[in-house]
Amino acid sequence: MAGKLIIFSAPSGSGKSTIINYLLTQNLNLSFSISATSRAPRGTEQNGVEYFFLTPEEFKQRIANNEFLEYEEVYKDRFYGTLKAQVEKQLAAGQNVIFDVDVVGGCNIKKFYGDRALSVFIQPPSLEELRKRLTGRGTDAPEVIESRLAKATFELSYAEKFDVVIVNDNLEKAQAEALKTIRDFIQQ
Ligand SMILES: Nc1nc2c(ncn2[C@@H]2O[C@H](COP(=O)(O)OP(=O)(O)O)[C@@H](O)[C@H]2O)c(=O)[nH]1
Numbered sequence: 689m690a691g692k693l694i695i696f697s698a699p700s701g702s703g704k705s706t707i708i709n710y711l712l713t714q715n716l717n718l719s720f721s722i723s724a725t726s727r728a729p730r731g732t733e734q735n736g737v738e739y740f741f742l743t744p745e746e747f748k749q750r751i752a753n754n755e756f757l758e759y760e761e762v763y764k765d766r767f768y769g770t771l772k773a774q775v776e777k778q779l780a781a782g783q784n785v786i787f788d789v790d791v792v793g794g795c796n797i798k799k800f801y802g803d804r805a806l807s808v809f810i811q812p813p814s815l816e817e818l819r820k821r822l823t824g825r826g827t828d829a830p831e832v833i834e835s836r837l838a839k840a841t842f843e844l845s846y847a848e849k850f851d852v853v854i855v856n857d858n859l860e861k862a863q864a865e866a867l868k869t870i871r872d873f874i875q876q
């Protein structure tokens with residue numbers, strides 16, 4: 689049987705990656721959708737593992753070739769997108785594909801696949817808590833944290849467009865809720 693699609697979107701720092709990584713350990717036959725990006729690899733990142741790394745020119749060429757299911761300029765001059773061929777290959781192999789995409793991309797994938805997709809919004813308890821988590825994560829410079837927070841209000845306004853909203857206040861509770869929701873959807 690062809691697989692289903694599970695889309696996760698959230699403001700940066702909400703706990704989306706933490707919850708996705710947990711779900712990937714839960715025998716749900718999930719396969720992560722590796723996005724393409726025009727940003728350069730950092731540290732130990734490898735092409736085809738964290739992302740497919742493309743130069744801005746290559747990215748634009750693939751847009752022109754209509755190779756993307758969706759793409760967005762998520763941050764200024766930084767494109768992220770989902771390659772159609774990748775997703776179709778995973779679905780055809782019977783895997784359920786899980787996405788970590790921005791709110792606009794998430795809504796576009798849902799629109800394209802309809803009932804075959806479940807869109808999930810991970811909501812932080814508050815903007816103050818989001819700031820604490822981004823600071824605590826320790827991966828971003830203060831100005832990057834500010835730009836992520838500046839975007840968060842816009843992203844939060846998208847919550848109502850998603851099939852399910854999970855508030856990530858207590859992590860264990862949010863993980864359990866995500867697991868139940870996705871298990872039910874996959875078994876439908
Ligand atoms: N629309 C869209 N957004 C994506 C895709 N891949 C990643 N994103 C989003 O792009 C943003 C990436 O930002 P960040 O977490 O800083 O990722 P980093 O570049 O790996 O540091 C997040 O909001 C992701 O959800 C994609 O294929 N399409």
Ligand SMILES: Nc1ncnc2c1ncn2[C@@H]1O[C@H](COP(=O)(O)OP(=O)(O)O)[C@@H](O)[C@H]1O
Pocket residue numbers: 698699700701702703704705706707821822824825856857858859860
């Ligand atoms: N419920 C929670 N309570 C406290 N900290 C959390 C919770 N969920 C996630 N975190 C922490 O918040 C930070 C941001 O989480 P992350 O999964 O990287 O977010 P995102 O992928 O949405 O940007 C991480 O350091 C993570 O360990």
